Amino acid sequence: MVEPRHASAPPEIAIDVSGLSKSFGGRTVVENLSMQVRRGSIYGFLGPNGSGKTTTIRMLCGLLTPDSGQGTCLGYDIRRDADRIKLRVGYMTQRFSLYQDLSVRENLEFVARLYGMARPRTAARDMIRRLGLDGREEQLAGELSGGWKQRLALGACTLPGPDLLLLDEPTAGVDPKARREFWNEIHALAAEGLTVLVSTHYMDEAERCHEIAYIAYGKLLAHGTVEQVIAQSALTTYTVTGADLNGLSAELANKDGVDMVAPFGNSLHVSGRDAAALETSIAPYRARDGIAWQKSEPSLEDVFIELMGRSKDNFR
Structure with a gap:
């Protein structure tokens, strides 16, 4: 018999939390965080190391009890129904956690039996086919390359048919x-209805998410679609090309209105939140020979770097 679910969140919302806070050893790791995640969406978490991303993800799905705050995950209360939530969650960590001395097939069959699936061999065979592991069934997991290990780990996490998948920097070190x-x-x-929470440092991966959240030292600083997060940043950005960009970068770094200077290939990105102050500071350099200034849309990486700089100052 399926247990009745908590009815506070609309059915299209997988996660709905408010005011979540968590401290360890007197240090606040997550502070007053509120957010919603839609079912079938891929939600990315960005932020510096130690910013509270993993703690946030674990609280969202009942794996860690918050000190304060409340909410639901998959219709269940994150405080009262943590054990029920865990049964519906797949968790893929950075470190490969399957048995190195078992084959691909044996690992998947073991997981299927662990979860009490009716036909473990069939389930393992279907997953092998789905993930393109055909021909590698009898290869030992420890002999697989990083990419194939990653694929096997994903298969093991999703084999029991979870409603929510947690990915903690899943592609670190993968080509x-x-x-x-x-x-x-x-x-x-996700198109089949699985909700995915993923922490990542890769900008191209963040751009593959339906929505993203930027967390720094326990605080949620920005969230929404990539387009919304870029728009919310209110950054004015210039792409600068020409000679001695390294010298120009050093000159601009501490100017009023210049919140970010970063090299991008053969160009330099110069950004600021106060457009007027930025224009005033860069005006003396606009006419410099051998340098071209082009106003451009800020990239997600521009926003990420600017937020990192701001977060570091707040933390200090």
Whole structure:
């Protein structure tokens, strides 16, 4: 018999929390966080190391009890129904956590039996086929490359049919081709109704998410679609090309109105939140010979770097 679910959140909302806070050893790791995640969406969490991303994700799905705040995950109360939530969650960590000395097939069959699936061999065989692991069934997991290990770990996490998938920097150390194939599969799973929470440092991965949240030292500073987060930043950005960009970067770094200076290939991105102050500071450099200034749309990486700089100052 399926237990009745908490009815406070609309059915299209997978996660609905408010006022979540968590401290460890007197240090606040997450402070007064509120957010919603829609079912079938891929929600990305960005932020510096130690910013509270993993703690936030664990509280959202009942794996960690908040000190204060409330909410629901998959219709269940995150405080009262944590054990029920855990049964519906798949969790893929950075570190490969399957048995290195078992084959691909044996690992998947073991997971299927662990979850009491009726036909473990069939379930493992279907997952092998879905993830393109055909021909590698009898290969030991420890002998797989990083990309294939990642694919196997994803198969093990999703084999029991969870409603929510947690990915903690899942593609660290994986080549670009394997990363792209991994994300293609994540989007296919989301299209089937799976909700995905993922922490990442890669901008191209953040841009593959339906929505993103930027967390720094326990505080949610920005969230929404990539387009919304860029718009909310209110950054004015210039792309600068020409000679001695390194010298120009050093000159601009501490000017009023210049919130970010960062090299991008053969160009320099110069951004500021106060457009008037930025224009005043860069005016003397606009006519410099051998340098071209082009006003441009800020990238997600521009916003990320600017938020990191601001967060560091707040933390200090």
